[in-house]
Amino acid sequence: MENYKTLKADVMVIGGAGAACRAAIEASEKGMNVIMIDKDIPGKSGATPCALWSIQAPMGKDGVSTEDTPEQFFEDMVNGGHYFGDQNIVELVAFTAKERIYDMKKYGVKFAFTDDGKFVQTPMPGQTYPRSCFMIANGTNMSTNLAKEVSRRENIRVLKDHLIFQLLTNKGQVVGGLALDQNEGEMVAIEAASTVIACGGYTGLWSFTDNPPTLIGDAVSLASRAGADLVDLEMNQYYGTDLVWPESARGTVLLYECLHESMANGNIYNKHGEPVFGNPLPIRDEAIKVIYKEIQAGNGGPHGGLYFDLTKCGAGIEKAKEIYGEMTTKQYRFIEEATGFNMVDTPLEVAPASHYQLGGVYINEKCETSMPGLFACGESAGNFLGDNRLAGSALCDTQTTGAKAGETAAAFAKDSSFVGLDKAQLDSMIGDAMRYFENKAGAVKSSDLRQGIREAMTKYVSPYRSEKGLTAAKNEMLNYSDDLKKIQILPIKKRNTGWREALEAEIMLDTAKLIIDSALFRKESRGHHFREDYPETDNKNWRKHTLVRKTDKGFDYSLKDIIYTRMPPKDGE
């Protein structure tokens, strides 16, 4: 008898949030039999339910910014990403965003409208016209409604609580994936003509993050093992003002944007009670650096953060409560419930936390990766946002690239026949996954290993990096790789947390090492990669992607040209 179950689909989509649901819907629309597989619960898992209200799209006369156009959106994205994103993909995002918003509306996502029926659009930094459509009930509303649309379609089979921990390959292409069904404690091999990676980013590799800790680089690790190219893994976006303490609400976003003069009119204070910013407040990315430096200089509070002190804000306490209570209702309430503190009455400490990943799997404008049979979209994909991302673009990307990945994957499945699984590969992968049950001397706990990796990332792969810190991080990861072999888990079949932790630790270590080496490779500073030992931006030599490619000997790091279509950089820009 086989020690695994086999399932078959035309298209397998890995993930259960914004990008995955959209890709699955598109493939279903094209008549494919689809399996959508999520390691937790679709519609509730991933970063999408945590997101705020903002999804940007040029709605033209259907929105309040009537003069806005896809061309303008394109230009803003290119400028915001400092000419570092591939413009063939930026075009896909900018020119299909509006249609995708209408799809979302059709699937039941609720938007705010003006009295005369136009999409409400709020302004965000870097947008020529206010472009952020306002989702009522925020990301939660988006992900649940997309998951509902998925569940309405009879040709999509949903697998929840299934962790994909390996991609399967045969004859030079991806032919499916291997999953652990956590509820049953069983291995499930899924054979698929095409596979879409829509499993989010790797923010959860850092112990201090505002994302769910589940997002540990599954896309990067799975794709890298299968042989697909990765890109710009060193571009790690932080958010400047996330709560550091109390523990129970650590990582909650306190919205920096609402400190603006026109809103709360506030500032951030060091332990001496001094404001750290002048007037006007710096843009978000500059603010992160100021906060980080101030903390490094020893001017943080007892928990290592600066004070988000709204008792001193220009608008007054009552107004601040109204602003934060309305704009960030979920966070405002959560802090109160989980800590017992009101975020306005009590100055709470904040610091920069891991927020979004600009890098990921390398794709083209059809969302094809470098491996036949493998497609990627959403935060998992890497090379189009540039070295910085505008607020409200991430959710838009999940829909635009998600739909395209679903379409391309469907076309690929239609034109190809099943290659079949490589039985020897499958057996060896299952054998490796089972070895965690074996008795070992000096056994290591999977939860300790996981925590160690996350803390090393926060300590060394911070908004400011240097060769010294990155090398220290690399050495720690090598030690953890040794520990990985010593993990021993309990002999429990169903819901064995340690088993998942061990399989995830493999994923985490793969991804961490690739990020650290990418950061060491890029000897200059730009966007969300700031090297203290190479502080200058060097457009002449370095305005190129960092490409990571698997070779016989390991991984090779090289530069790859950025694709310019409508807007090549002018000299000196």
Added chain:
Amino acid sequence: MAITKVKVFRYYPDVDAAPYYQTYEVEMDENLTVLFILKKIYSEMDQTLAFRENLCYKGGCLQCLMTINGAVAKACSTLIKPGEEVLVEPVFKSPVVRDLVVDFGTTVTTSCGEFTLERGTVVTKK
């Protein structure tokens, strides 16, 4: 520092003849949510305890729903003071997979009928 007594529902349907309760004495020096207390128990005291821990930790995903002191609540948003006693049980209307992990079968009502996302399997039409 005070000792918080946490009484937890334990049940592995494949192995246990019946559910039982286990009380953990957790040392706490600051207020913690039920979710963090469970994490502490798992990492410091008992690795056999099963609960969903891959969550948002921010009150937004609803994957942490449990029965806490008799009422269904979000474990990440329920604060416990050091020294307090607390009873933690699964959401009883869904089948227990192990301990506090239940299989949330999401039922979705649509214009074409009712669908249930069942345990790790197909979307079925009712």
